[in-house]
Amino acid sequence: MKTMHHFMVDADPETGAWDFETINYLGEIDAAEHHAKVDTEAVHYDHHDGAALDAKFWSIAGIKPTIENVALTIVWK
Secondary structure (H helix, E strand, C coil): CCEEEEEEEEECCCCCCECHHHCEEEEEEEHHHHHHCCCCCCEEEEEEEHHHCCHHHHHHHCCCCCCCEEEEEEEEC
């Protein structure tokens, strides 16, 4: 089983801009389970290159940054 770091963040549905004040580290998730999730009007499931994430993500999580893909749950607010 391959796992990924999992983050949740609120975003503006019009612009897609993330609200960095709402970043929440959820631990690790099974990659296949995350990729199988289906978007809704309220939530978008995505993955992102860990190396491209803002340092704030890693600071909040309290974990060492990775270049591996991470799971994102984006909540449209």
